[in-house]
Amino acid sequence: MSTMQSRTPWQVTRSVWHAMFMREAVSRTMADRMGWFWMIFEPVALITIMIVVRTQIRGANKLIANAEFIPWMIVGMMGFFLVREGLSRSQGAINSAQALFAYRQVHPVDTVIVRSYLDGMLRTVVLVIFIIGGVSLSMHMFPDNALFALFSWISIWLLALGFALIISVSSKLVPESGKIVSMLSLPLMIISGVILPINNLPHSALEYLMLNPIVHALELLRLGFFENYHVVAGTSMLYLWLWILTLNSVGLLMHIRYKDRLKAK
Template sequence: MHTRSPLQITRSVIFALVLREMRGRFGRVRLGAFWVVMEPMAHMIVLGTIMKLRTAPTQSYDFLVFLLMGVAPFLLFKNIVIKIMGSVDANKALFSYKQIQPADAFFARCIVETCVATIVFLILYMCLTWYGYDTKIEDPFSWLFVLFLGIIFSFAVGIFFALIAEAAPELRNILALIFMPLYLLSGVIYPISKLPHTIIDYLLWNPYLHIIDLIRYSTFKYYRLYPGISIEFVVNCTIVASFAACAAYRLRKRRLMSL
C-alpha cells in the first residue's frame, strides 16, 4: 500500500480546494469571468475619464498605465484579504476531515485570487499595449519582488481578519470596509505628492502606500519615488505580519476547526 507524505497530502488538498474555489467562482455564477475583468476595467475607465477632464497629460507616463499599476495590485491585495476572511465559514464542513486544515483553505483562496488577478492584469496590459500605450516595465524583477511582498503581506492580514471574524462575526463588515478609505489613501488614484501634506507622515505608516509607489517606481523610467517610501519598511511589515499571523493561527486553530 502506497503511503503519501504529509507534503503530498497537503498539496493534493490545496489543489482540490483550488478547483472547488474556481468552480464556485465561475461555474455557478453567470458572467462570473466577465465581471472579474470588468471590475478593474470599470475603475480605470471612470477614473481615467475624470482625470483626463480635470488635469493636463504628463510626459513622464501614460495615466491609464499609471492607474493599471495601482488599481490592479490594490484590488488583488484587497480580494486576498476579503476572500481569506470568508474562507473559514465557506469550508467549515470540510474541516471535519483530518486531512483538511484551515491553512489549506487560506492558501487555496490566495492562489485562486492571485491566478485570477494575473490573467486579468495580462488582459488589460495587452489591451493598453495594443492601443499604443507605453507599457514597458523598466525593472521587472523589482516589480515582481514588490508585488510578491504585497501578496504575502495581504495573506498575513487576511489570516488576522479571518481570526477576528471568527471570534467576533459582527466585525466582519467593518473589516471589509477598511479597504474603502485605503483605496483613497494608498496612492492608487493619485501620486503620493497629491495626497494631503498635513497627514502624509501618518499615511506613510500604511504599507500599501509604499507597495503601490514602489510598483510604479519599478514600472516608469522617470518616476520619482516619494521621500519616505522604503522597500525595507515593506519587508519588515511583511516579516512581522507573517510571524504574528502564524502565532495567532496556532493559538486559534482548534477553534477554527470546531463545528
C-alpha cells in the same frame, strides 16, 4: 508481499491544497458566468470615471511624475485589488470549507492559503490582459524592469496573504470585525494613492500616510513599470517586507492558537 508506502506530511498537505484549489477554482470560475466579466469591468469602469474627472479638473495634462496617467492608475488598481481580495474574501474562507474539517488532514489555514493563491492567480491573469490590451493601444503598459515589477507583484500577493490570515481568524471569532474591514475598502483606496497621487500632499500628512504598507507596495510596483517614476519620498522595500513577515507570522500563530475554535461550527 508489498507494503504500502506512507506519504510524508508535505505530500499530504500538497494533495489537500491541490484538491481544495480545484474545488475553489471551479466554484469561482464556473458557478458565476459573470465572474470574469466583473473582474475586468470593475477596474475599467473606475479608470474611465477617473479619466473623465481628471480631464475636467486638469485638462489634457495626464502625466504623473514621469508616468502616463492611465497606465499609472491601472497598475495601482491592479495592485490594490489584489490586497483587497485578501481583506474581503478571507472573511468567508473558513466558513465555506467547514464541512471539509471532518477530514483531519484539512486545517483552517489551508483554506486561506489556497484561496489567497487562487485570488492571486486570477488577478495576475487580469493584469496580463490589461498589459496586452494597453500595449496593443500603444500605451506604456509593459514594465520597464520586468523582474522588479514581478518581485513587487509577488510582495503585494504575500502582503494580501498576511492580511487574509489575520482577518480570517478575527472575522470567525468576532464576526463584527469583518463588517469593519469591509467598510475600510474605499478609504484605503483613497489614502493608498490608488486613484490620485499623494506626492503633492504636505509632509506632515505624508508622515502618517507612509505608515500604510499598501502605499509602499503600490509605489514599488509602479517603479517596476516606469523606471523614471518618482516614487513618494520614504518608499521602502524593507519596510514593506517587515510588514509582510510580521503579518504572516502573526496570522499563522493565530491559526495555530485558535485552530480548534476555527473548526467548530
